Amino acid sequence: MSNIGSYEDRNKDFDWSLAEKELGYKDGDTINIGWYCSDRICEMGKADKTALIWEGLGGKEKSYTFNEIRLASNTIGAFLRELGIKAEDRVCLFMDKIPELYIGFLGVLKIGAIAQPLFSAFGDESLFVRLDNAKTSAIVTQRKHVAKVRKIIDKMPYLKHVIVVDDDGRKPLREREIAFSLENAVPVESIEIHPTKAESASVLHYTSGTTGQPKGVQHVHYSLISQYLTTKWVLDLQDDDIYWCTADPGWVTGTSYGIIGPWSLGVTQCVKDVGFSAVGWYEFIQKRKVTVWYSAPTAIRSLMKAGDEVVKKHDLSSLRHLASVGEPLNSEAVIWSEKVYGLPFLDTYWQTETGSMMLTNFPGMKVKPGSMGKPFPGITAAVLDAETFEQINEPGKVGLIGFKPGWPAMMRTYWNNEETYKGKFKNGWYLSGDRSSIDNEGYFWFTGRDDDVINTGGHLVSPFEVESALLEHEAVAESAVVAKPDEVNMEVVKAFVTLKPGFEASVDLELKIMNFIRKKLSPLAMPQEIEYVKSLPKTRSGKIMRRLLHAKEWGEEIGDTSTLEDDE
Amino acid sequence: MDEMKDVILEYVTEEYLEEDDDEISFDTPLISGGIVDSFSMVSLKRFLENKYSISIPDDKATPEAFDSVNKIAVLVQEFVK
Numbered sequence: 001m002s003n004i005g006s007y008e009d010r011n012k013d014f015d016w017s018l019a020e021k022e023l024g025y026k027d028g029d030t031i032n033i034g035w036y037c038s039d040r041i042c043e044m045g046k047a048d049k050t051a052l053i054w055e056g057l058g059g060k061e062k063s064y065t066f067n068e069i070r071l072a073s074n075t076i077g078a079f080l081r082e083l084g085i086k087a088e089d090r091v092c093l094f095m096d097k098i099p100e101l102y103i104g105f106l107g108v109l110k111i112g113a114i115a116q117p118l119f120s121a122f123g124d125e126s127l128f129v130r131l132d133n134a135k136t137s138a139i140v141t142q143r144k145h146v147a148k149v150r151k152i153i154d155k156m157p158y159l160k161h162v163i164v165v166d167d168d169g170r171k172p173l174r175e176r177e178i179a180f181s182l183e184n185a186v187p188v189e190s191i192e193i194h195p196t197k198a199e200s201a202s203v204l205h206y207t208s209g210t211t212g213q214p215k216g217v218q219h220v221h222y223s224l225i226s227q228y229l230t231t232k233w234v235l236d237l238q239d240d241d242i243y244w245c246t247a248d249p250g251w252v253t254g255t256s257y258g259i260i261g262p263w264s265l266g267v268t269q270c271v272k273d274v275g276f277s278a279v280g281w282y283e284f285i286q287k288r289k290v291t292v293w294y295s296a297p298t299a300i301r302s303l304m305k306a307g308d309e310v311v312k313k314h315d316l317s318s319l320r321h322l323a324s325v326g327e328p329l330n331s332e333a334v335i336w337s338e339k340v341y342g343l344p345f346l347d348t349y350w351q352t353e354t355g356s357m358m359l360t361n362f363p364g365m366k367v368k369p370g371s372m373g374k375p376f377p378g379i380t381a382a383v384l385d386a387e388t389f390e391q392i393n394e395p396g397k398v399g400l401i402g403f404k405p406g407w408p409a410m411m412r413t414y415w416n417n418e419e420t421y422k423g424k425f426k427n428g429w430y431l432s433g434d435r436s437s438i439d440n441e442g443y444f445w446f447t448g449r450d451d452d453v454i455n456t457g458g459h460l461v462s463p464f465e466v467e468s469a470l471l472e473h474e475a476v477a478e479s480a481v482v483a484k485p486d487e488v489n490m491e492v493v494k495a496f497v498t499l500k501p502g503f504e505a506s507v508d509l510e511l512k513i514m515n516f517i518r519k520k521l522s523p524l525a526m527p528q529e530i531e532y533v534k535s536l537p538k539t540r541s542g543k544i545m546r547r548l549l550h551a552k553e554w555g556e557e558i559g560d561t562s563t564l565e566d567d568e
Numbered sequence: 569m570d571e572m573k574d575v576i577l578e579y580v581t582e583e584y585l586e587e588d589d590d591e592i593s594f595d596t597p598l599i600s601g602g603i604v605d606s607f608s609m610v611s612l613k614r615f616l617e618n619k620y621s622i623s624i625p626d627d628k629a630t631p632e633a634f635d636s637v638n639k640i641a642v643l644v645q646e647f648v649k
Contacts, residue, residue: 057601096602121605144586275602277631302606305630457607488606507618514611515583523607 002363004233007374014377016408019229023264030195031221033202034077034110037263038070039193046266053242053270053288054099062099066266069103074188076100076107079180080138083161087112087194089137090204093249094127094145096120097273100165100182101249104140105259109202109221112194113137116204116216119250120145125469125520128152129213130206131159134415140180142166150174198222204415205252207352208453208462216415217352223256223409224264226356230376231261234348234360235292236321243269244285245294251459252352253325256409257294278306282314289318296326298457300333300345301488311340321363323348326458327490328446331370347372349444351432352460353424355409358432359401359444372436372444380404382429383438386450389427395440398447402429452546454483456491459524463493463546466517466525470495473516475503480536482550484529495527496536496549505532572620573641579615580637584608594638599631609634616640622647 004010024040025031041051047067054062064072085091091108093115095101101117108115116134118127120142127148131139138161139149149162153176160176167179196202202221206214231237235257243262247253262269270288274280276299285293322337322345329347338344346361349372359381361373375381382391383399392399405425414421424431435447454461463481470479477500484494497513499505510530518526537545551558573594581592584604598604604612613629616622624647633643 057597147586273602275597275600275604275631276606277600277635279632280600302631492607507614511611511614511618514614518608518611523605526607526611528607528610 002233002236003238004236004362004364007362007365007377010233010377016225016229016378019225019408023224023228025225028197030193031198031200031224032109032112032193032196033221033224033260033264034073034106034108035193036224037106037260038066038073041066041263041266042070044266049266050268051263052099052102053268054273055271055284056098056273064099064103066263069106069263071187071189072099072103072182073106073110074191075182075185076104076140076180077110078188078191079163079185080107080113081111081191083138083163083178085111085113085138085161087196088201089113090116090134092116092118092131092134092136092139092141094118094120094122094139094141094149095165096142097248097254097271098142098165099271100140102259102271103182104165105249105255106263109196110191110193112196112200114201114204114218115255116206117249117251117255118206119248119522121524122148122250122522123518123520124148124151126214126465126522126525128155130216131156133206133213133216134204137161138163140165143168146177196221199412201412203255205255205352207252208460208465209420209451211462211464212420214462214465215417215420217252217411218413218415219355219409220412223355224260225408226376226378227256227260227409228264230357230360231257231265234346234357234362234376235261235294235323236363237262237265237267237292239266241267241291242289242318243267243292243294244272244288244290245269246272246296246299247294247325252355253294253296256356257325276302278303278310282310282316285316285319286314291318292321292323293319294323294325295345296458297324297329297333298326298489300324300329300337304333304336305488308340316341319343322346323360325350325357327455328372329370334367334369344369349373349446353411353430354403354407354432355411356407358403358407368439368443370445371439372446374442374444379407381444383436383444384427384429384431389429389431396437398435398437400450401432401434401436401444402426403432404428405430452482452550454481454491454493456483456486456493456524457489461493461525465521466493466495466527469517469520469525470497470513472520473513475499475509476513478536478544480544480546480549481527482546482553484553486528492528493525494529494531494553496531496533498533498535569641569645572644573637575619576616576637576640576644580604580612583611583615592637594641595636597635598637598640599635601635604634606631612640616644620644620648
């Protein structure tokens with residue numbers, strides 16, 4: 001029997017207080033995610049239960065019980081406090097998927113500071129704009145990433161501490177850098193948990209928009225309520241499960257469902273901090289006896305490419321429930337997974353801003369391959385007319401996806417950007433920026449983004465950010481960046497550039513520009529293709545018309561070109 | 569072949585390793601080792617195609633085929649005339 005039971009029954013008289021009650025929370029109480037994910041689980045009698053099984057490079061393995069997670073997060077929290085980190089200070093976690101990332105996240109929250117996880121593949125420029133926006137007080141990182149911090153630290157007087165979790169003493173640390181070893185630190189049995197309340201800021205995740213710099217999506221400790229319940233009902237986590245969320249906590253899935261969801265339920269999770277390979281992943285599932293697997297369409301399509309034979313060579317019989325997130329899951333992937341694993345991947349739809357799942361396919365519900373599913377109980381979702389923002393009731397008609405604000409994990413603002421935050425709401429709806437239709441049975445069907453943001457492998461990339469970085473390359477005069485269709489990643493970044501006088505188009509230059517962006521921003525933002533053009537299509541007022549370039553890439557109608565400067 | 573492996577190793581070291589990373593060998597896992605991710609694989613492929621004037625079909629450019637300098641050299645050798 002699944003945790004949700006009947007979706008229809010759960011929808012009747014649904015109230016989020018159901019989750020509050022299960023978590024023992026009452027309005028006005030202290031609510032601290034760090035405590036809920038460790039101390040509370042120990043108090044429930046699960047102190048000796050395994051919380052985390054971790055595998056790294058070269059066959060390294062570590063395992064932590066909930067009590068060890070409690071002690072280790074206390075220890076990190078106490079260390080940060082001793083350094084002078086206070087409640088609401090931003091503490092960036094800039095690490096690969098190592099245990100310190102997961103445990104440090106809880107430690108930061110326990111002292112009331114705001115956790116700011118960032119994807120460790122970010123280059124120095126991407127790192128800088130995010131730290132600068134948040135005016136981050138401390139960054140917790142690894143030796144291998146310190147070089148990126150050193151490149152930008154002089155521009156960040158507010159960044160007081162660079163904490164290196166794996167310093168081996170081989171090279172001297174510099175000013176503001178300090179070593180911290182979780183393994184060698186004296187475990188702190190007890191620390192004063194900061195009395196955070198429902199609306200206290202908890203996590204700051206950065207996401208990209210069409211224009212402007214990345215936005216800091218600010219969440220609060222009360223988000224726990226919906227993260228807990230969606231994990232329980234959608235991922236169906238039960239006490240004896242072994243759960244594997246493949247997402248990196250540098251992104252929201254990795255925190256909402258790679259830390260908070262499973263640990264607030266006291267469930268064992270495993271983490272593989274090793275790059276992708278089909279064989280490696282299947283071996284991991286087999287060895288760890290993974291029962292619930294939450295992954296992403298890009299990974300699933302990569303597994304499809306690896307073929308059915310490799311599946312047959314592994315014992316994956318422990319799997320009982322599969323779910324997916326990040327971008328629309330194509331029907332072929334759902335059908336294929338049912339064929340080879342005997343289980344369909346169930347798609348879930350939500351965003352950094354929503355903090356928890358919004359539209360999902362539930363255990364026990366009829367699966368329509370390719371559909372995003374139905375709203376989670378308590379979520380009012382609709383498709384809206386793009387002009388009037390009125391609800392569209394006609395089945396099959398495409399509109400903007402909107403949600404009625406008010407669920408617990410909804411973002412509370414964009415950090416230092418209230419104006420953009422307010423712009424996300426129209427006519428009483430939160431606008432997701434995606435378009436879909438609803439069929440006559442209430443299932444949502446994704447049709448595309450409503451803006452130019454590129455969704456590559458489930459990660460949003462701002463064309464503006466890439467275009468700006470391209471202009472910093474010595475050879476590039478002008479640039480326009482659009483999404484290009486891709487079989488595995490759904491979309492990848494493609495750049496159109498004009499060159500400055502004295503530079504000649506060549507494959508060698510293309511490679512140099514690609515690597516320039518990869519190092520400056522991130523591998524995700526690196527154009528997978530660069531097309532040299534003599535000029536870019538512009539409006540008569542000089543604005544680059546990305547729309548035309550996008551249409552060309554996708555084989556779509558170009559549409560109205562009356563404002564085009566010229567048609568060369 | 570040995571010269572080709574040296575060239576690839578030098579390129580990977582130069583482009584993908586951080587300042588303080590340990591040195592890599594011809595057998596160091598690149599993709600499964602997290603040194604080169606699937607997105608960055610595209611620029612590595614482009615480098616190889618440019619350097620050796622070859623075209624590697626997408627279905628051959630798998631994470632497994634790119635997982636070490638040795639494996640990459642075997643793949644490239646397949647296409648070098």
